[in-house]
Amino acid sequence: MTEEPREFNAASFYAYLKEGQFMGVRCRSCGKLSAEARPMCPACHSREVEWFRFSGQGQLSAFTCISVVPAALAEKGYGRNNPYCSGIVTLAEGPRISARILGVDAASPQTIATGMNLALALEDLDEDKPALAFGPA
Amino acid sequence: MATSLTSAKRRQLGRPVSIVGAGMSRFGAFRDKTSRDLFVEAFQDLLEHLDQGIDVADIECGYIGNYSADLFEGQGHTAPILADWLGMTPTPVTRIENACASSGSALREGVMAIASGMYDVVLVGGVEKMTNLPTEGVTDVLASAADGLYEVPAGLTFPGIYGALAKAHMDRYETNLSHLLKVGIKNHNNGALNPKAQFNASLRDMLERRKARAEQQGGPVPDWRDEMDFLNDARANPWIAWPLRLYDCAPITDGASCVLLVAAEIAANFTDKPVHIAGTGQASGRPLHDAEELTSLSAAREAAAQAYAMAGVAPQDIQVAEVHDCFTIAEIIATEDLGFFEPGAGPRAVDEGRTALHGDRPINTSGGLKAKGHPVGASGVAQVIETFHQLRGEAGPRQVPNPNLELGLTHNVGGTGGTCVVNILRRG
Numbered sequence: 001m002t003e004e005p006r007e008f009n010a011a012s013f014y015a016y017l018k019e020g021q022f023m024g025v026r027c028r029s030c031g032k033l034s035a036e037a038r039p040m041c042p043a044c045h046s047r048e049v050e051w052f053r054f055s056g057q058g059q060l061s062a063f064t065c066i067s068v069v070p071a072a073l074a075e076k077g078y079g080r081n082n083p084y085c086s087g088i089v090t091l092a093e094g095p096r097i098s099a100r101i102l103g104v105d106a107a108s109p110q111t112i113a114t115g116m117n118l119a120l121a122l123e124d125l126d127e128d129k130p131a132l133a134f135g136p137a
Numbered sequence: 138m139a140t141s142l143t144s145a146k147r148r149q150l151g152r153p154v155s156i157v158g159a160g161m162s163r164f165g166a167f168r169d170k171t172s173r174d175l176f177v178e179a180f181q182d183l184l185e186h187l188d189q190g191i192d193v194a195d196i197e198c199g200y201i202g203n204y205s206a207d208l209f210e211g212q213g214h215t216a217p218i219l220a221d222w223l224g225m226t227p228t229p230v231t232r233i234e235n236a237c238a239s240s241g242s243a244l245r246e247g248v249m250a251i252a253s254g255m256y257d258v259v260l261v262g263g264v265e266k267m268t269n270l271p272t273e274g275v276t277d278v279l280a281s282a283a284d285g286l287y288e289v290p291a292g293l294t295f296p297g298i299y300g301a302l303a304k305a306h307m308d309r310y311e312t313n314l315s316h317l318l319k320v321g322i323k324n325h326n327n328g329a330l331n332p333k334a335q336f337n338a339s340l341r342d343m344l345e346r347r348k349a350r351a352e353q354q355g356g357p358v359p360d361w362r363d364e365m366d367f368l369n370d371a372r373a374n375p376w377i378a379w380p381l382r383l384y385d386c387a388p389i390t391d392g393a394s395c396v397l398l399v400a401a402e403i404a405a406n407f408t409d410k411p412v413h414i415a416g417t418g419q420a421s422g423r424p425l426h427d428a429e430e431l432t433s434l435s436a437a438r439e440a441a442a443q444a445y446a447m448a449g450v451a452p453q454d455i456q457v458a459e460v461h462d463c464f465t466i467a468e469i470i471a472t473e474d475l476g477f478f479e480p481g482a483g484p485r486a487v488d489e490g491r492t493a494l495h496g497d498r499p500i501n502t503s504g505g506l507k508a509k510g511h512p513v514g515a516s517g518v519a520q521v522i523e524t525f526h527q528l529r530g531e532a533g534p535r536q537v538p539n540p541n542l543e544l545g546l547t548h549n550v551g552g553t554g555g556t557c558v559v560n561i562l563r564r565g
Binding site: 010013035036061062063064065066067068069070071073074080083084086087088089095096097098099100109114129130131132 | 272273274276277280284286287288289290291292293294296297298300301302303304305308375376377378379380381424425426427431
């Protein structure tokens with residue numbers, strides 16, 4: 001008996017993440033990879049997409065250290081005296097994605113370098129509000 | 138590959154459209170005013186300043202930009218309420234939502250409604266009442282203009298995404314923190330000349346006032362020597378989303394704006410000094426992580442290419458411009474995306490004073506979103522209003538010193554580049 005394929009949407013994306021897997025999609029027609037779980041290829045409009053497991057390796061392409069924080073992160077203790085880092089990660093397979101950047105000193109942004117190697121970091125995943133996160137490789 | 142500014146298909150309006158009047162509320166924080174009060178104030182300003190007046194019953198249609206009265210005020214379906222309070226019922230009025238480009242898009246809808254031949258006289262405008270919520274609440278509402286599934290969970294706020302853009306620009310070009318601060322100083326200098334601006338004061342005035350207040354209260358008086366000194370003081374100018382600080386961000390603002398659009402053939406019934414829509418463009422863009430480049434907004438380049446093609450002009454023909462400086466880095470990137478300066482040359486242009494009121498390429502003479510204020514749904518039309526006044530030679534102390542002023546441009550961005558509207562205006 002084969003497992004019913006999961007629907008291509010954010011619910012499945014975050015369910016996979018909670019299982020420790022970073023799953024995006026690949027277009028069977030043109031091969032385009034997307035780090036987001038899209039039901040249709042935005043490049044060729046094919047609906048023939050399949051799940052693709054990203055290795056979780058990547059590089060930091062841009063980042064910011066946020067001191068005025070949204071309510072969801074204020075609840076976790078972040079704020080003016082405890083900023084957090086978010087960034088744009090270029091994945092080893094090519095696509096980019098937004099993610100939390102953990103294991104860096106967000107209070108000293110000059111110690112964080114774009115280009116640094118990153119790896120998926122799901123140890124602190126919030127069960128209710130799961131978020132993609134990376135840390136220094 | 139970034140969009141070429143000369144590659145867009147040349148589209149034309151079905152018939153020419155003119156702006157014949159403009160009205161703006163005061164921009165600022167007004168505790169007891171709601172959206173409808175602000176919009177009525179802007180509309181009254183329009184009626185008072187319309188050269189040859191109008192019977193409100195002659196307005197055939199309206200488009201009002203508003204980002205989120207729902208979340209800011211708990212009020213949805215705002216357009217008919219505004220129509221009622223303007224005494225315009227049963228005229229059809231539609232709310233347009235494209236985040237901070239809401240009224241830029243509303244203006245385009247009005248232009249197309251007239252160009253189609255269906256209407257001759259259309260009111261377009263925008264309004265936002267933001268200051269009911271604390272800063273944290275506003276941060277959450279503005280973040281909802283980003284991708285709620287893949288950007289917001291990553292902790293990215295609205296300043297956060299522009300912070301990442303700023304960092305990418307700094308990595309790629311010679312851009313530094315001082316360039317950002319200089320944009321703010323320039324825009325506050327212009328805002329000091331704009332009586333409707335939220336910050337109707339230069340940063341020099343603001344720091345001197347703070348020193349005077351400290352002295353009056355007998356507290357320690359800060360020893361800021363100049364604006365840069367003030368802006369580099371972490372207590373006066375704290376980090377919001379590194380590398381952006383408080384004074385790199387447009388403020389939280391209440392305000393409204395509106396203009397009257399008419400078919401060009403009847404513009405003379407309203408004024409001897411109409412301003413024509415020479416070109417208009419609008420484009421959509423993807424979240425920053427899916428963008429072609431991390432140092433440019435593709436929607437801005439595409440919208441600009443469309444507007445230049447329709448107007449039949451090039452970037453170097455534009456004599457004055459209002460660009461979407463929701464953050465200081467956004468103004469620098471805008472001047473590059475619009476083709477005023479080469480990619481990466483924006484910071485040097487700021488250093489050389491080229492974008493100042495008396496420079497060769499005046500940008501944000503109104504004070505920009507930074508000093509004039511940024512009631513998000515009202516900003517796109519407020520940019521058009523400043524350009525309208527500049528082209529008519531009625532911008533008072535902030536009038537650009539160019540006796541042959543003919544072409545102005547507005548650049549209005551929604552969210553972090555999901556929407557961009559560019560308009561080119563020509564003096565009639």
